[in-house]
Amino acid sequence: KIDFSCPEQVQKLVDYVIEKFAKFSDNTPEDQNYLSSRTGTVAHKVIELLFSPDKNTKESGSAEYIQKQIGTGFDKAFEEALKKEGEILLQEQTSLDIKKFKTQLKDCLEQLLKGIKENNLHVLACEKEVVGKVGTLTIKGFIDMLLADSDGNIYIFDFKWTSSADRHANLIKENKSYQFALYEELVEKEMKANVKNVAYFLLPASTFVSSKELKGAINFQKVELDPERKGKNLLEEIQKSYDYRKKEISEGKLEENSNWEKEDITYENQIDSHEFMPVDYYKGKKSGAYNDI
Numbered sequence: 001k002i003d004f005s006c007p008e009q010v011q012k013l014v015d016y017v018i019e020k021f022a023k024f025s026d027n028t029p030e031d032q033n034y035l036s037s038r039t040g041t042v043a044h045k046v047i048e049l050l051f052s053p054d055k056n057t058k059e060s061g062s063a064e065y066i067q068k069q070i071g072t073g074f075d076k077a078f079e080e081a082l083k084k085e086g087e088i089l090l091q092e093q094t095s096l097d098i099k100k101f102k103t104q105l106k107d108c109l110e111q112l113l114k115g116i117k118e119n120n121l122h123v124l125a126c127e128k129e130v131v132g133k134v135g136t137l138t139i140k141g142f143i144d145m146l147l148a149d150s151d152g153n154i155y156i157f158d159f160k161w162t163s164s165a166d167r168h169a170n171l172i173k174e175n176k177s178y179q180f181a182l183y184e185e186l187v188e189k190e191m192k193a194n195v196k197n198v199a200y201f202l203l204p205a206s207t208f209v210s211s212k213e214l215k216g217a218i219n220f221q222k223v224e225l226d227p228e229r230k231g232k233n234l235l236e237e238i239q240k241s242y243d244y245r246k247k248e249i250s251e252g253k254l255e256e257n258s259n260w261e262k263e264d265i266t267y268e269n270q271i272d273s274h275e276f277m278p279v280d281y282y283k284g285k286k287s288g289a290y291n292d293i
Contacts, residue, residue: 039101244267
């Protein structure tokens with residue numbers, strides 16, 4: 001919810017709409033976080049163009065078919081994705097080396113394909129839309145890649161362009177990957193099939209990160225779950241946290257915590273007793289219970 005009497009909140013909303021839908025941003029080309037975000041968006045698009053099954057081609061989605069797609073169509077897919085999602089990366093003042101980025105990305109696709117092949121998977125969909133009820137919440141999301149093995153078990157891959165594996169490994173270790181929890185729930189409801197594994201695929205390091213095994217000679221980081229968080233029900237934590245915050249907002253209360261100490265935030269103090277979603281405190285992140293508006 002946005003307080004339209006607050007100019008700062010209104011400006012943030014306007015900035016979001018302009019960047020999200022008009023593809024403009026007031027970020028300078030030298031903003032490394034922004035560059036990383038745009039390179040990640042381009043990478044997602046290239047993967048979608050080359051790995052997505054073609055409903056008119058029987059063997060599409062297989063590792064063999066995707067290998068041919070990469071071999072014959074990578075250059076075209078890269079140019080299309082760059083034009084559609086990353087024109088700012090072509091500006092002369094950006095520090096991004098497009099040629100190097102292109103080489104890195106192709107190497108990443110080969111490693112992603114290797115993971116698919118060595119685990120005997122085939123791609124069911126890229127950017128798969130999932131919509132449904134989880135508790136009282138209506139959830140909508142897009143799964144980067146949905147796959148299946150020969151027994152019909154489902155795999156979910158989520159792609160992240162990042163310079164460090166720490167944050168995503170910690171999300172799995174601390175059992176805080178709410179995105180995966182929601183995806184698993186919605187996919188199993190829709191497809192009536194078991195989700196056998198969920199994994200991050202980190203680019204440009206080409207590293208798979210998961211708490212469950214992936215086979216083959218791939219760059220794989222297996223993460224052990226923290227015993228204190230292992231048995232937590234993430235869907236219940238989401239529902240309880242939502243209900244709590246919704247009640248606060250309906251009562252006109254909003255904890256704006258940029259200058260508060262962690263222990264002074266009521267949400268923080270009740271996480272354990274009320275089984276709320278834990279707050280992320282990681283390097284570079286604003287501390288507190290809310291993301292930036």
